[in-house]
Amino acid sequence: MMDQEHIASAFDRDLEGVQALIMQMGGLVETAISDAARALEMRDTELAEQVRRNDKLIDALEEQVASEVARVIAVRAPTAGDLRTVLSVLKISGNLERMGDYAKNLGKRTSVLSEMPAITGTGGALRRMTQLVNVMLKDALDAYIQRDVELAEDVRQRDSEVDQMYNALFREFLTHMMEDPRNITACMHLHFIAKNVERMGDHVTSICEQVVYLVTGDMPDEGREKQDRTSTDSALGKV
Amino acid sequence: MLDTTQTLLTERTMSKDIKISAKGVDVFYGDTHAIKNVDLEIENKAVTAFIGPSGCGKSTFLRCINRMNDTIDICRVTGDILLEGQDIYAKSVDPVQLRARVGMVFQKPNPFPKSIYDNVAYGPTIHGLAKNKAELDEIVEQSLRRAAIWDEVKDRLHQPGTGLSGGQQQRLCIGRAIATAPEVLLMDEPCSALDPIATAQVEELIDDLRQNYTVVIVTHSMQQAARVSQKTAFFHLGNVVEYGDTNKIFTNPEDSRTESYITGRIG
Ligand SMILES: Nc1ncnc2c1ncn2[C@@H]1O[C@H](COP(=O)(O)OP(=O)(O)OP(=O)(O)O)[C@@H](O)[C@H]1O
Ligand SMILES: [Mg+2]
Numbered sequence: 486m487m488d489q490e491h492i493a494s495a496f497d498r499d500l501e502g503v504q505a506l507i508m509q510m511g512g513l514v515e516t517a518i519s520d521a522a523r524a525l526e527m528r529d530t531e532l533a534e535q536v537r538r539n540d541k542l543i544d545a546l547e548e549q550v551a552s553e554v555a556r557v558i559a560v561r562a563p564t565a566g567d568l569r570t571v572l573s574v575l576k577i578s579g580n581l582e583r584m585g586d587y588a589k590n591l592g593k594r595t596s597v598l599s600e601m602p603a604i605t606g607t608g609g610a611l612r613r614m615t616q617l618v619n620v621m622l623k624d625a626l627d628a629y630i631q632r633d634v635e636l637a638e639d640v641r642q643r644d645s646e647v648d649q650m651y652n653a654l655f656r657e658f659l660t661h662m663m664e665d666p667r668n669i670t671a672c673m674h675l676h677f678i679a680k681n682v683e684r685m686g687d688h689v690t691s692i693c694e695q696v697v698y699l700v701t702g703d704m705p706d707e708g709r710e711k712q713d714r715t716s717t718d719s720a721l722g723k724v
Numbered sequence: 725m726l727d728t729t730q731t732l733l734t735e736r737t738m739s740k741d742i743k744i745s746a747k748g749v750d751v752f753y754g755d756t757h758a759i760k761n762v763d764l765e766i767e768n769k770a771v772t773a774f775i776g777p778s779g780c781g782k783s784t785f786l787r788c789i790n791r792m793n794d795t796i797d798i799c800r801v802t803g804d805i806l807l808e809g810q811d812i813y814a815k816s817v818d819p820v821q822l823r824a825r826v827g828m829v830f831q832k833p834n835p836f837p838k839s840i841y842d843n844v845a846y847g848p849t850i851h852g853l854a855k856n857k858a859e860l861d862e863i864v865e866q867s868l869r870r871a872a873i874w875d876e877v878k879d880r881l882h883q884p885g886t887g888l889s890g891g892q893q894q895r896l897c898i899g900r901a902i903a904t905a906p907e908v909l910l911m912d913e914p915c916s917a918l919d920p921i922a923t924a925q926v927e928e929l930i931d932d933l934r935q936n937y938t939v940v941i942v943t944h945s946m947q948q949a950a951r952v953s954q955k956t957a958f959f960h961l962g963n964v965v966e967y968g969d970t971n972k973i974f975t976n977p978e979d980s981r982t983e984s985y986i987t988g989r990i991g
Contacts, residue, residue, distance in 0.1 A: 490989065491989050564950070568974075
């Protein structure tokens with residue numbers, strides 16, 4: 486990347502401004518994810534409600550990013566690295582907004598689940614999966630700010646762990662449901678939660694791809710294999 | 725479906741034909757070394773933009789292509805410039821004939837001190853492009869229309885060209901340059917004195933011209949270079965630092981000096 490400053494210093498301020506908004510969004514999403522995970526584990530409906538409310542802030546920031554980017558494009562006509570910066574900002578804000586929605590969804594399901602008997606044994610795995618995604622998000626945002634392609638690639642690889650954890654949880658929920666049909670409603674909610682967390686991982690991966698594009702000008706190779714096998718795995722029939 | 729894909733592939737892989745080829749070109753003004761060992765191949769029927777900081781040699785190099793530098797006493801050009809494989813600096817080449825094939829629009833508008841009509845009719849007349857007055861009238865009208873100035877001058881064709889505004893003079897000079905139907909059109913900052921409407925009209929004209937002509941344009945507007953050209957050459961201190969597809973240069977240039985320049989950083 487260019488460390489040099491623009492002759493028009495206002496252009497530097499514009500680019501710094503939109504990137505600061507991204508970091509602010511990133512911070513709110515990290516908090517939303519960890520709060521949502523804690524609310525789920527502790528059956529804390531108050532905290533879950535707060536996560537749902539705070540999602541509005543994330544949405545508002547995304548809109549602010551979009552209008553700022555539109556203005557910068559209109560006024561500055563960015564090229565080369567500057568162009569890639571504003572394009573990546575736009576894309577990343579979209580990823581963060583979706584992650585915020587998933588956290589909100591966790592909050593909603595937590596409120597519903599707190600009315601039902603707990604499903605034992607799956608809480609720890611869900612918590613580890615959510616924590617993993619949150620660390621990945623933090624690292625992805627660091628990679629973005631540092632323009633660190635190596636770190637971005639590393640985070641991208643870690644997403645397969647998330648996929649594997651999701652596959653394992655999927656089997657576990659299926660087992661619970663087959664054992665006792667009264668578990669079905671709760672397990673379906675938990676399954677959607679796990680799926681949402683898995684989707685969060687995909688958005689983190691997408692952020693990392695933007696880092697690679699931003700620095701190199703090319704999208705990364707499709708080197709990472711999708712690990713969600715729940716739709717094709719014939720072994721599922723034998724569970 | 726397959727056919728379009730095939731065509732796309734062929735278009736991509738086919739090496740484009742080269743209209744102008746410069747090899748090891750150096751230009752000196754007395755002791756000033758203005759162009760340093762430049763190699764450049766300019767594609768046929770495409771628009772090539774020359775960009776770079778003031779004084780880097782864009783106009784100098786452009787003037788080599790139709791031997792305009794011959795008119796500057798202290799200027800010395802070495803190396804080869806081939807137009808369709810033919811050395812334009814060969815003894816046998818008549819610079820006046822060459823300039824009919826390689827037309828030029830200058831940085832500053834320079835209409836002849838004659839009527840608007842005569843400014844445009846002059847070239848076609850001396851090169852015998854019109855059989856009669858009606859044909860000449862037609863050439864003048866078409867040239868001025870394509871230069872996006874016809875409506876403003878059609879009622880005053882016999883008034884002096886020097887009486888027009890700066891922007892109008894520049895469009896008149898563009899009309900004059902295309903009146904002889906050159907194969908190559910060299911344009912040195914053709915829009916620097918034009919308003920946005922006239923600029924858009926000239927850009928439209930350039931895009932239209934590339935169906936039949938090879939256009940080389942010097943511009944200080946990065947957006948203009950990005951809009952009108954297919955190839956861009958970045959000049960810096962007399963060297964061509966980077967030359968390639970315009971799309972590539974404006975999204976992901978190879979050289980950090982190119983990036984600094986086009987993004988408006990201190991280079
Ligand atoms: N007629 C001349 N006599 C002496 N030196 C000249 C002459 N024309 C150009 N030069 C020198 O040659 C170098 C290149 O000038 P040139 O006009 O080609 O630059 P340019 O890239 O077109 O700049 P600009 O963007 O300002 O038009 C400069 O150092 C300039 O001072
Ligand atoms: Mg010049």
